Amino acid sequence: MIDINAPVTDPGVKNALDKRGNARESLLPILLEVVKENSFLTDTAMKEIAGALDISSAEVFGVASFYEFLPIGYNGKNTIRVCKNISCYIEGKDEIIKAIEDFLKIKAGETTRDGKFTFKTANCLGWCHKGPAMLINDTPHTDLTPEKAIALISEYT
Amino acid sequence: MARSPFPKKISDSHKRVDLIFSELPTEKTLQKIIKMTPDRIIRDITDSGLRGRGGAGFPTGRKWTYAREAEGDEKYIICNADEGEPGTFKDREILDRRSGKVFLGMAIAAKAVGANRGFIYLRGEYSYMAKDLLGEIDEFNKLLTSKSVDFKIELRLGAGAYVCGEETALIESMEGHRGEARNKPPFPATVGFRGKPTVVNNVETLVYATMIISIGPKKFEELGTKYSHGAKVFCISGDAGLKGMFELELGMKTDEFVNIFGDGATKAVQVGGASGQCVPRKKFKDTILGFEGVPTGGSMMLFNSSRSMYNVLKNYLEFFTEESCGQCTPCRVGCQQLLRGIEAVKTGRLPNTYLDDLIRVAKTMRITAKCGLGQSVANPFISIVDNFREEMMHF
Numbered sequence: 001m002i003d004i005n006a007p008v009t010d011p012g013v014k015n016a017l018d019k020r021g022n023a024r025e026s027l028l029p030i031l032l033e034v035v036k037e038n039s040f041l042t043d044t045a046m047k048e049i050a051g052a053l054d055i056s057s058a059e060v061f062g063v064a065s066f067y068e069f070l071p072i073g074y075n076g077k078n079t080i081r082v083c084k085n086i087s088c089y090i091e092g093k094d095e096i097i098k099a100i101e102d103f104l105k106i107k108a109g110e111t112t113r114d115g116k117f118t119f120k121t122a123n124c125l126g127w128c129h130k131g132p133a134m135l136i137n138d139t140p141h142t143d144l145t146p147e148k149a150i151a152l153i154s155e156y157t
Numbered sequence: 158m159a160r161s162p163f164p165k166k167i168s169d170s171h172k173r174v175d176l177i178f179s180e181l182p183t184e185k186t187l188q189k190i191i192k193m194t195p196d197r198i199i200r201d202i203t204d205s206g207l208r209g210r211g212g213a214g215f216p217t218g219r220k221w222t223y224a225r226e227a228e229g230d231e232k233y234i235i236c237n238a239d240e241g242e243p244g245t246f247k248d249r250e251i252l253d254r255r256s257g258k259v260f261l262g263m264a265i266a267a268k269a270v271g272a273n274r275g276f277i278y279l280r281g282e283y284s285y286m287a288k289d290l291l292g293e294i295d296e297f298n299k300l301l302t303s304k305s306v307d308f309k310i311e312l313r314l315g316a317g318a319y320v321c322g323e324e325t326a327l328i329e330s331m332e333g334h335r336g337e338a339r340n341k342p343p344f345p346a347t348v349g350f351r352g353k354p355t356v357v358n359n360v361e362t363l364v365y366a367t368m369i370i371s372i373g374p375k376k377f378e379e380l381g382t383k384y385s386h387g388a389k390v391f392c393i394s395g396d397a398g399l400k401g402m403f404e405l406e407l408g409m410k411t412d413e414f415v416n417i418f419g420d421g422a423t424k425a426v427q428v429g430g431a432s433g434q435c436v437p438r439k440k441f442k443d444t445i446l447g448f449e450g451v452p453t454g455g456s457m458m459l460f461n462s463s464r465s466m467y468n469v470l471k472n473y474l475e476f477f478t479e480e481s482c483g484q485c486t487p488c489r490v491g492c493q494q495l496l497r498g499i500e501a502v503k504t505g506r507l508p509n510t511y512l513d514d515l516i517r518v519a520k521t522m523r524i525t526a527k528c529g530l531g532q533s534v535a536n537p538f539i540s541i542v543d544n545f546r547e548e549m550m551h552f
């Protein structure tokens with residue numbers, strides 16, 4: 001059972017609710033805000049949001065699990081997304097992915113031990129004429145070479 | 158990857174157009190819009206022959222007419238900036254460089270249908286633009302207030318789901334739900350956001366609406382062909398000698414296009430991204446890039462003779478398998494079966510004739526899938542398997 005009167009304990013959730021209000025329609029902006037603060041969504045966070053919006057926590061989970069940018073459970077502080085669609089494939093995204101995997105010592109889809117990076121492959125990022133492309137958090141980087149990609153990621157270590 | 162040895166220049170005689178990225182004074186244009194009647198706006202847009210530039214190509218004038226005639230105490234204008242089709246990047250560039258013209262387009266649509274709220278749904282991958290865009294929106298809203306126009310624009314962010322580019326899925330997402338497409342009809346023009354009449358237009362469509370009001374419908378209508386009026390921003394990527402964005406008149410022949418943008422060894426052009434059609438070299442001469450031939454939402458991916466079309470198709474199917482929202486069975490199961498099917502044929506686990514069964518699956522998806530995503534998987538699948546069958550087969 002969710003007690004809708006229970007106080008919100010997660011500071012990320014509190015901040016998101018203060019900023020975005022508690023209308024049903026604001027669910028997506030609230031979730032995005034929490035992910036921005038906390039890097040990912042926890043069960044507690046989703047339950048607290050459900051309480052504040054007076055909807056079931058299953059519904060919050062249903063929405064969160066639908067979207068790529070709303071990681072649940074665990075995610076690194078920084079997320080790296082390399083485009084894997086055909087134009088970037090032609091420009092050599094495989095070499096970029098391999099270089100990043102070797103550098104971070106993880107496979108695509110995994111998070112580094114220190115929790116600093118989650119590395120993912122992504123669908124079209126909208127930089128097809130300047131591939132290979134990747135996003136580090138919100139920032140796009142284009143015309144990548146393996147060296148350039150590693151140098152960019154190193155700035156976040 | 159070796160680049161093309163001969164990047165060619167576009168000849169002066171060529172049908173290049175400069176409407177989308179041209180400069181336009183915002184305040185002056187707004188004053189012109191304020192003086193126009195809704196009927197006049199809809200007539201101009203209808204006369205211009207403008208059709209949606211997001212891919213589906215629905216006549217914009219008609220969409221606005223439906224929304225104008227629909228009953229509703231509130232009406233909404235949504236600018237669809239959830240550009241997710243592999244191979245397109247025009248909407249990002251337009252919003253980056255000419256956001257004012259997008260806002261004006263929304264104001265025009267609002268005046269035409271009688272809406273007083275507008276939203277820009279920006280895909281999550283472009284969230285780096287949100288800060289600048291918010292500032293520009295704020296400025297535009299202030300301008301509207303100073304001219305006593307009852308219209309306000311807001312920005313909404315997506316969260317990484319290709320299917321949200323489908324207008325009803327986009328509306329679901331804006332209401333805070335999973336981005337699952339609704340049944341149509343009713344269409345958003347009558348029952349849309351919050352159950353009210355809603356116009357959902359692509360970024361580029363809105364800018365053309367602005368330009369039509371600014372230069373008059375005739376100048377726009379004269380561009381292109383009888384069935385495809387006006388121009389379009391083409392996004393060129395892949396094995397191209399010349400990459401990037403080019404605004405061209407509609408109705409160009411594919412061979413003409415390949416001569417300008419190809420790298421000299423082009424064997425196929427994927428027109429309209431992953432959900433579009435593949436045009437093989439033998440059909441370049443007869444294929445028109447427009448609504449009477451093969452339409453595009455902007456994406457033009459070129460492949461040269463060094464590419465395996467099996468890898469291309471596999472990449473598309475992996476994309477659809479991931480991006481299918483999973484609510485309807487034809488799409489959820491169909492995408493996976495097509496992907497597994499071509500892998501099984503390629504590795505020899507199933508006979509080459511199995512490709513015919515897969516084509517039947519694709520055709521079934523075209524009829525039975527709930528939204529455009531599932532329906533359009535058949536486009537790349539059938540056109541690639543039909544034209545490059547030997548590349549799909551196991552030897």
